[in-house]
Amino acid sequence: MLSTTASNLYWMSRYLERAENLARMLEVSYSLSLMPQDDHGNGLDELAMPLIITGTLDEYLEQHGEMHAERMLNFFGLDANNPASIYCCLQAARTNAHAVRGRITADMWENINASWLEVRDIAQQGIARYGISHFCEWVKERSHLFRGATFGTIMRGEAYRFIRLGTFIERADNTLRLLDARYELLGEDIDEIEGRSARSYYQWTALLRALSSFEAFAEIYRGSPGARKVSELLLLRTEVPRSLRSCTEELYSMLTSLPGDNGRPAQRLAAELEARLRYTTIDEVLDEGLHTWLNDLILLIRELGQAIHSSYLEVA
Amino acid sequence: MTHTFYDEMYLANGECRSHYREFTRWLADTPSDLLAQRRREADLLFHRAGITFTLYGDDQGTERLIPFDIIPRSIPASEWRIVERGCIQRVQALNLFLTDIYHDQRILKAGIIPPEQVLANEGYQLAMQGLDLHRNIYSHISGVDLVRDGDGSYYVLEDNLRTPSGVSYMLEDRKMMMRLFPELFAAQRVAPINHYPDMLLDTLKSSSPMENPTVVVLTPGRFNSAYFEHAFLAREMGVELVQGADLFVRDDKVYMRTTAGAKPVDVIYRRLDDAFLDPLAFNPDSMLGVPGLLASYRSGNVVLANAVGTGVADDKSIYPYVDEMIRFYLAEEPILKNVPTWQCRKPKDLSHVLANLPDLVVKETQGSGGYGMLVGPASTKAQIEEFRARLIARPEAYIAQPTLSLSTCPTFVENGIAPRHIDLRPFVLSGRETRLVPGGLTRVALREGSLVVNSSQGGGTKDTWIVGD
Numbered sequence A: 001m002l003s004t005t006a007s008n009l010y011w012m013s014r015y016l017e018r019a020e021n022l023a024r025m026l027e028v029s030y031s032l033s034l035m036p037q038d039d040h041g042n043g044l045d046e047l048a049m050p051l052i053i054t055g056t057l058d059e060y061l062e063q064h065g066e067m068h069a070e071r072m073l074n075f076f077g078l079d080a081n082n083p084a085s086i087y088c089c090l091q092a093a094r095t096n097a098h099a100v101r102g103r104i105t106a107d108m109w110e111n112i113n114a115s116w117l118e119v120r121d122i123a124q125q126g127i128a129r130y131g132i133s134h135f136c137e138w139v140k141e142r143s144h145l146f147r148g149a150t151f152g153t154i155m156r157g158e159a160y161r162f163i164r165l166g167t168f169i170e171r172a173d174n175t176l177r178l179l180d181a182r183y184e185l186l187g188e189d190i191d192e193i194e195g196r197s198a199r200s201y202y203q204w205t206a207l208l209r210a211l212s213s214f215e216a217f218a219e220i221y222r223g224s225p226g227a228r229k230v231s232e233l234l235l236l237r238t239e240v241p242r243s244l245r246s247c248t249e250e251l252y253s254m255l256t257s258l259p260g261d262n263g264r265p266a267q268r269l270a271a272e273l274e275a276r277l278r279y280t281t282i283d284e285v286l287d288e289g290l291h292t293w294l295n296d297l298i299l300l301i302r303e304l305g306q307a308i309h310s311s312y313l314e315v316a
Numbered sequence B: 001m002t003h004t005f006y007d008e009m010y011l012a013n014g015e016c017r018s019h020y021r022e023f024t025r026w027l028a029d030t031p032s033d034l035l036a037q038r039r040r041e042a043d044l045l046f047h048r049a050g051i052t053f054t055l056y057g058d059d060q061g062t063e064r065l066i067p068f069d070i071i072p073r074s075i076p077a078s079e080w081r082i083v084e085r086g087c088i089q090r091v092q093a094l095n096l097f098l099t100d101i102y103h104d105q106r107i108l109k110a111g112i113i114p115p116e117q118v119l120a121n122e123g124y125q126l127a128m129q130g131l132d133l134h135r136n137i138y139s140h141i142s143g144v145d146l147v148r149d150g151d152g153s154y155y156v157l158e159d160n161l162r163t164p165s166g167v168s169y170m171l172e173d174r175k176m177m178m179r180l181f182p183e184l185f186a187a188q189r190v191a192p193i194n195h196y197p198d199m200l201l202d203t204l205k206s207s208s209p210m211e212n213p214t215v216v217v218l219t220p221g222r223f224n225s226a227y228f229e230h231a232f233l234a235r236e237m238g239v240e241l242v243q244g245a246d247l248f249v250r251d252d253k254v255y256m257r258t259t260a261g262a263k264p265v266d267v268i269y270r271r272l273d274d275a276f277l278d279p280l281a282f283n284p285d286s287m288l289g290v291p292g293l294l295a296s297y298r299s300g301n302v303v304l305a306n307a308v309g310t311g312v313a314d315d316k317s318i319y320p321y322v323d324e325m326i327r328f329y330l331a332e333e334p335i336l337k338n339v340p341t342w343q344c345r346k347p348k349d350l351s352h353v354l355a356n357l358p359d360l361v362v363k364e365t366q367g368s369g370g371y372g373m374l375v376g377p378a379s380t381k382a383q384i385e386e387f388r389a390r391l392i393a394r395p396e397a398y399i400a401q402p403t404l405s406l407s408t409c410p411t412f413v414e415n416g417i418a419p420r421h422i423d424l425r426p427f428v429l430s431g432r433e434t435r436l437v438p439g440g441l442t443r444v445a446l447r448e449g450s451l452v453v454n455s456s457q458g459g460g461t462k463d464t465w466i467v468g469d
Helices: A001-034 A042-054 A056-063 A071-078 A086-099 A108-123 A132-153 A158-186 A198-210 A215-223 A225-238 A242-255 A264-278 A283-286 A291-312 B018-029 B032-049 B078-102 B117-119 B169-178 B182-187 B196-205 B226-236 B292-296 B320-330 B347-355 B380-393
Strands: B052-054 B064-065 B068-076 B141-148 B153-160 B215-218 B240-242 B247-250 B254-259 B261-264 B269-270 B304-306 B360-364 B373-374 B400-404 B408-413 B418-425 B426-428 B441-445 B459-467
Touching: A001 A042, A001 A086, A001 A132, A001 A158, A001 A198, A001 B254, A042 A056, A042 A071, A042 A158, A042 B240, A042 B373, A056 A071, A071 A086, A071 A132, A086 A108, A086 A132, A108 A132, A108 B032, A132 A158, A158 A198, A158 A225, A158 A242, A158 A291, A198 A215, A198 A225, A215 A225, A225 A242, A225 A283, A242 A264, A242 A291, A264 A291, A264 B320, A283 A291, B018 B068, B018 B182, B032 B064, B032 B068, B032 B169, B068 B078, B068 B169, B068 B408, B068 B418, B068 B441, B078 B141, B078 B153, B078 B320, B078 B347, B078 B426, B078 B459, B153 B320, B169 B196, B169 B441, B169 B459, B196 B215, B196 B226, B196 B269, B196 B304, B196 B426, B215 B226, B226 B240, B247 B292, B254 B292, B292 B304, B347 B380, B347 B400, B373 B380, B408 B441, B408 B459
Parallel strands: B068 B459, B215 B240, B215 B269, B269 B304
Antiparallel strands: B052 B064, B141 B153, B141 B418, B141 B426, B247 B254, B254 B261, B360 B373, B360 B400, B408 B418, B418 B441, B441 B459
16 A cells, blocks of 8 residues: 555544544533532633643633633634644545545545535534534544444455554544543542542543443443542553553554564554553552553553554655 | 527427437426435535536635536437447547657658648657557547537547546446436436446556556646546556655656555556656656656656657647548548638638637637637627737637537526537547447536536536437
């Protein structure tokens, strides 16, 4: 496969996964911002969370001056001038798909193209008129549809593998960042009063819901969520498809099945990462300090992404 | 309506032609709201599928839909057989002509075409002189533009031997019709065309002496007006769609950059003009081409389809000689007629043209896409005078033809169904043999009275049916 083709496929799925993750992030924050706030006031702090996680708060403040609920939501969701907005991610995904429309199936192309056409209409209306939850649901649904069309129609060859690689690199990064952000907000001591604080309950369940893991958590742990159990589920267990371990397993298996020798560095990194997660316990993670550990992993995932780039996507 | 136009569906007395009877019966039986709904559905499907073209000169680079009309253009099989033979004959002669002018130049020595017309032509590539091509084929894919005059006889308007486009619309239009109105295809046998990509791949493979050559489609990129088609054909053939940057030349051999390293390329179906192919040999500013490609081509290590230098044969100043070519190379009489053409470089022709501008169509010899032409009867006095000045300044750059009364076909317009002018572009493939799928692209001028069918000028398309008669 052409390196540029692989690169377009990889980024197409990365951007689409990112759009979905941003929508998930937005959904949690929006629903939490509607909760009665203890000493924080009007929920603006919570609405700022997605901007903090994506590192776009400064840019927002520069453009808009003050925290304003609707403007923040629009900036994050539909601003064509904010390259990190959901709108721009969908645009970038579509642009990449357009460049390789000959290599993806008609079902996939039509799907991603229709999403792009529709988000332009939504942007015209503005996010408040369309409805925040409605919009988040819509983005997720489009992503689900695309994944389904991909899964159901594309040949299981290199194209499929690079699409999967893009998805799971992006997803791994997202799970790590979301967990880190919630953890920072709640702090380590939350585990001591396990579940007794309403605030911690809503924070952790919102995170689990954002990662579609709430039901799984309830079934596996049958108890109130706290830092330890939530981290174990989202980092080390394979049952939920958005956990770090699920992502690295997939990355490892996709990379080892790619032909050729020039991918050795990426394959080795993926194998190391996979082994590390397989043989680590949550106690070891917490001993190291969750925040430190998460940031270490964010860097490793980034390194793996770079290795994929230099091994496959930029080959001379 | 006036009866000087040949209508594809109706006889002059208003009676329906026999090969359209089945269709008109269906049209009469189908409620108009259902038709309207299906037409909207077609628009939506084309839009969603992104079957678009990009308009040049439009700052936004917007992707536009080519309007699709659901009333097919239908041709009886007996008539088609003549068109088919005529196209094959013509393309064979043109390939023989190209072989000749890049080798022995017999036709020039025989005094049939003035040598300066060929050798000083912009499209004539010195680099091609003496180079032997496999099977002596220069134009592997040719588009022959046909129109019908008032009496219904077919005329060749021009030959397209560089990078003719439009075949994807031919295929997508058929797909759309079968999707929207399957009952029509059950009622009537329409000759299938869907195997075109398969025939194209076979043609491209047979252009190389190798056993199983690696074929790629070379596109200028997604901002090209025909990018949709490039991607479509690559996908249908199952070959790589590459841009210049994906290819490189090492030791006179062409390779593509892949995830598993460099891979050799044997046949390039290029949808890039000669001037952009190789910055070392042609336009040094081209970012679209591949440095060293021409050297590799000249060493015989890679096949380009179409060959470099075919432009000389579809130039409008060479067009008037195609009849002679057919007689000279094939010793046959032309099956399809040429439109009578005045060559403005000849003083006698020029004075005739200048005296009759309001009745004539004047075209640039190098132009295409309906740009830079004058349609006398449809132009204002001021437009005509402006063109007259251009003509006097550079007569050799223009030819003129009588305004043909292009045939019409009933077409959906804003207020119901009305006749609109159409043309036909069949696609001729030259490899082991010269052949074409039964049909072509029918373009329709949607503006009332307009004779310009180019999509860049607001033209639409119709499905083209070859039906039993």
